[in-house]
Amino acid sequence: MKRRKKFSSLAISALMVLSLVSIIALQAAPVSANPEPENYYVRIDGSNDNDGLSWENAKATIDNAVKTASPNDTIHVGDGTYAENPTVNKENLTITSQNGAAVTIVQALNPNDHVFDVTESGVSIIGFTVENATGDSKAGIALVGVENCVIENNTVGNNFIGIWLSSSSNNTLTNNTCGNNSRGIELWSSSNYNTLTYNTSMNNTSEGITLNSSSNNTISNNTCENNMDGIALDTSDNNTLTNNITENNTFLGICIDSSENTTISNNTIDNNASYGIYIDGITSSAIIVFNNITNHSTSASGVYLAGVATTDATRMLVNYNNIVGNSPYGIYNDGTGELNARYNWWGDASGPGGVGPGTGDNVEGDVDYALWLTEPFENITINWNLQGVSAPSDNVEVENIAEVTVDLTEDGRVAITVMEEISGAPIPGDLLQAGMFVDISTVPENIAENIWITLHYTDGDVAGIDEGSLKLYYWSSVDNAWHLCDNITVDVNNNTVTGWVSHLTPFGMFGVPPTPAVPPALTAPANGAFTNDSTPTFDWELVSGAASYSLQYATDSGFTQNLTTGSSTASDYTPTTTLADGTWYWRVQTVDAVGNTGDWSSTWSFTIDTATPTVTISPSLGATLTATGWTLTTTNSSIEISGSVRDATSVTVKINDKVATVVDDSFRKTVDLMVLGTNTFTIAVTDAAGNTTTRTLSVIRAGVEPPPVAEPAISSEQAVFIGALVVLVIVLMVFVKMALVKKY
CATH class of the missing domain: 2.60.220.30 (Chondroitinase Ac; Chain A, domain 3)
Known part of the structure; x- marks a missing residue:
C-alpha cells in the first residue's frame, strides 16, 4: 500500500512538470494566424513618423504608406497635391483617394520615372489625378509584369504615357481620363486579356489607345477624340473593339497594322481627318460590322486597305455598316484579292457609287458590294x-x-x-x-x-x-x-x-403555293337571274390556297364581247363602271401567291334590265283618262279592271295587292266596289328585274242611300208572357206583407 502511494505521488509530480513545460512552450511559440487587413491613411499635413492607422496619425506620403502596409491592406489618401513617385510593390494593395481625382493630385517628384510604378499583382489605384511623368516612355500609372490590377476613375495627364501596361495581363482599366499625354493608354509587350472600358483618351499628340504585341484584349465603350490616331493596333491579335467612339482625330480613327483576327463592331468612327479605318500588313485580318463610319472627307476613305503587296483583302469582312459621307471613297481596296463588303448602307438606296451602280459613297478597287442595304442597318432585323x-x-x-x-x-x-x-x-x-x-x-x-x-x-x-x-x-x-x-x-x-x-x-x-383543289363556286348573281342593278356585286365561295381571284364578265359566253377583267383578294367584286342592259356572262378563277392561276369556274349568266314595264289600262264606258290611269263613275257594286303590258321579261300584276292573271300580255280582274263614293285601286306591274310601273284607278259608286231599317216591335206572345210575369210578382209581394203583419 505504501509503495503504491509513493508511485502515485511521483506520477502526479511528473504530470505537473510536463504541464508547466507545455505552457511555457506555447507562450514562446509564434502566432501563425493571418492578421486582418489594415487601413492606412495619408494626409498632406501628416508625418511619415506616424503609424498611419488613422487620419489623426496619418502618413505624409503614399510611398511611405506603401512601405508600411502589408499585402491586402488599403491606403486612403486625403485631399491635396503630393509630389512623389510611389512604387507599389505590395500584392493586392488598394490605394484610393478620399474625395476623388479633382482634389487628390499626385505629381511626379522625378519626371524621369513613372508616377505610380506598380510591380505586384492585384493592386487597385482609384480616384487620382496623376501627372508630370514627362521623361521618355514614362507613365502616370505603369503596370509592369502584373495581373488582376484595377485602375479606375483616374485623370492622367501631362505625361509621356498616361497609363502603360508592359507584360501585364487580366487587368481592368475603367472610367479613366487620359489627356494631353503623348499616348493616352498603351498596352505593350504581351499585355494580354486586359479590359479597357469607359475610358476617355483625348488631346494626346499620338494615339488615344494603342496596343503593341498585345492580344486578346477587350476595348469597349471608350471615347478617343482629338488625338492623332484614335485606336491603333500593331502586331496584336484577337482583340475586340466594340462600342467605342473615335472622332475628330487628326489622322486615323482606327488603325490595324499586321494584326490578325480583330473584331471591330458597333463603333462610331466619325470625322477623322484622314481615314476612318486604316488596315495594313500582310497578316492583318479583321471583321468590321455594325459600325457608323461617317464624314471622312479630306481626300481620304471611310475604310482603306493599304498596300498592294502587304494587305490581303480576302482576310477581311466589312458587312452591315453605315458608310456615309466619306469622300472621295467609302471603301478603297488597294490590297490584293476581293473584299467582302456586302450588306452595307452607302447613304442611298441605289447603292454605292464609284465602281458601284448608285449614288452613295464611292467604292474603289476589287470590292464585292452587291446585296447592299437599302436603309441603315439599325432599321433592319439582323441576327x-x-x-x-x-x-x-x-x-x-x-x-x-x-x-x-x-x-x-x-x-x-x-x-x-x-x-x-x-x-x-x-x-x-x-x-x-x-x-x-x-x-x-x-x-x-x-x-x-x-x-x-x-x-x-x-x-x-x-x-x-x-x-x-x-x-x-x-x-x-x-x-x-x-x-x-x-x-x-x-x-x-x-x-x-x-x-x-x-x-x-x-x-x-423557297417553295410554291399549294394548287387550289377546286375552282370557286359562284353564288350571286344567280345563274339566269334578272336585276336592275347596273353595278351588281359578284359573289363566290373562298377557296383554300388561293391568294386572290381573277374575274371576267362579258356579253357573250365566249368572253370576247365587251370583256372586262377584275381581281379581288376577297370573295366578291363590284364593277367600278355601270353595265349596259342585256345578258352578261361571268366566271372566276383562283390566283396563288406567285400569280399562278387555277381553272375557271362554271359560267353563269344574268340579265340587267333597268327599263320599267309599259302598262295600258283598258278604259271602261264613260271613263275619264288621267296622267296615271283613269276615273269612272258607276252605280254598279263591282267592276272589271283590264289592260295590257309590254316588257322584256315576265311581269306580275297586282290590283290593291290582289294578283291578276296575265295571259298573252293581257290581264283582267273583277273587283268589288266597297263603298258609295270614291274607291281607289292601284295597279302595280313588276317585271323580273324588279322594275315596277304603277297606275291608279278612281271609281265613284253613285246612287241613293236606302232608309234606315226600324227596330222590330215585340210580338203578342211576348206581351202575354211579360204581363203574367208582372202579376206573379205582385201576388208574391202581397203574401209577404200578410205574413209580416200576422207575426207582429
Whole structure:
C-alpha cells in the first residue's frame, strides 16, 4: 500500500512538470494566424513618423504608406497635391483617394520615372489625378509584369504615357481620363486579356489607345477624340473593339497594322481627318460590322486597305455598316484579292457609287458590294453570329436556325447572319420565301468547301406554301441569280431543309403555293337571274390556297364581247363602271401567291334590265283618262279592271295587292266596289328585274242611300208572357206583407 502511494505521488509530480513545460512552450511559440487587413491613411499635413492607422496619425506620403502596409491592406489618401513617385510593390494593395481625382493630385517628384510604378499583382489605384511623368516612355500609372490590377476613375495627364501596361495581363482599366499625354493608354509587350472600358483618351499628340504585341484584349465603350490616331493596333491579335467612339482625330480613327483576327463592331468612327479605318500588313485580318463610319472627307476613305503587296483583302469582312459621307471613297481596296463588303448602307438606296451602280459613297478597287442595304442597318432585323472554326473540318450552328458542316483549308472564323430580307436578290417570281435568309461567310474568305447546310423553318414560315415543294437555294454573285443546292432533302416532321454546295454564300428556302383543289363556286348573281342593278356585286365561295381571284364578265359566253377583267383578294367584286342592259356572262378563277392561276369556274349568266314595264289600262264606258290611269263613275257594286303590258321579261300584276292573271300580255280582274263614293285601286306591274310601273284607278259608286231599317216591335206572345210575369210578382209581394203583419 505504501509503495503504491509513493508511485502515485511521483506520477502526479511528473504530470505537473510536463504541464508547466507545455505552457511555457506555447507562450514562446509564434502566432501563425493571418492578421486582418489594415487601413492606412495619408494626409498632406501628416508625418511619415506616424503609424498611419488613422487620419489623426496619418502618413505624409503614399510611398511611405506603401512601405508600411502589408499585402491586402488599403491606403486612403486625403485631399491635396503630393509630389512623389510611389512604387507599389505590395500584392493586392488598394490605394484610393478620399474625395476623388479633382482634389487628390499626385505629381511626379522625378519626371524621369513613372508616377505610380506598380510591380505586384492585384493592386487597385482609384480616384487620382496623376501627372508630370514627362521623361521618355514614362507613365502616370505603369503596370509592369502584373495581373488582376484595377485602375479606375483616374485623370492622367501631362505625361509621356498616361497609363502603360508592359507584360501585364487580366487587368481592368475603367472610367479613366487620359489627356494631353503623348499616348493616352498603351498596352505593350504581351499585355494580354486586359479590359479597357469607359475610358476617355483625348488631346494626346499620338494615339488615344494603342496596343503593341498585345492580344486578346477587350476595348469597349471608350471615347478617343482629338488625338492623332484614335485606336491603333500593331502586331496584336484577337482583340475586340466594340462600342467605342473615335472622332475628330487628326489622322486615323482606327488603325490595324499586321494584326490578325480583330473584331471591330458597333463603333462610331466619325470625322477623322484622314481615314476612318486604316488596315495594313500582310497578316492583318479583321471583321468590321455594325459600325457608323461617317464624314471622312479630306481626300481620304471611310475604310482603306493599304498596300498592294502587304494587305490581303480576302482576310477581311466589312458587312452591315453605315458608310456615309466619306469622300472621295467609302471603301478603297488597294490590297490584293476581293473584299467582302456586302450588306452595307452607302447613304442611298441605289447603292454605292464609284465602281458601284448608285449614288452613295464611292467604292474603289476589287470590292464585292452587291446585296447592299437599302436603309441603315439599325432599321433592319439582323441576327449576327461569329464562331471560330478549325481545319480540316468543323461544325457551326445558330440554334433552331442553321447548322453548317464544312471542310476547311485553314483555321478561321465563320460569320452567320440571319436576315428577314436581302435587298438586291429578288426571289424568282414563281416562288415564295419560307423562313429567314442566312448568309454565311468565312474569314479568311474561301477557306470552306464541301459544305452541308441545314436550315430550320416553323409552321408559320410555310403558311401558304406547299411544304413538300421546299428547296434550298444559294445566291450567285456571278450571274446575280438564285440556284438550287445539290442533294436537297426536306424533313417535314422536323421542319428542316438540307442541301450541299461547294462554297459559302447567302442561302434561302423557297417553295410554291399549294394548287387550289377546286375552282370557286359562284353564288350571286344567280345563274339566269334578272336585276336592275347596273353595278351588281359578284359573289363566290373562298377557296383554300388561293391568294386572290381573277374575274371576267362579258356579253357573250365566249368572253370576247365587251370583256372586262377584275381581281379581288376577297370573295366578291363590284364593277367600278355601270353595265349596259342585256345578258352578261361571268366566271372566276383562283390566283396563288406567285400569280399562278387555277381553272375557271362554271359560267353563269344574268340579265340587267333597268327599263320599267309599259302598262295600258283598258278604259271602261264613260271613263275619264288621267296622267296615271283613269276615273269612272258607276252605280254598279263591282267592276272589271283590264289592260295590257309590254316588257322584256315576265311581269306580275297586282290590283290593291290582289294578283291578276296575265295571259298573252293581257290581264283582267273583277273587283268589288266597297263603298258609295270614291274607291281607289292601284295597279302595280313588276317585271323580273324588279322594275315596277304603277297606275291608279278612281271609281265613284253613285246612287241613293236606302232608309234606315226600324227596330222590330215585340210580338203578342211576348206581351202575354211579360204581363203574367208582372202579376206573379205582385201576388208574391202581397203574401209577404200578410205574413209580416200576422207575426207582429
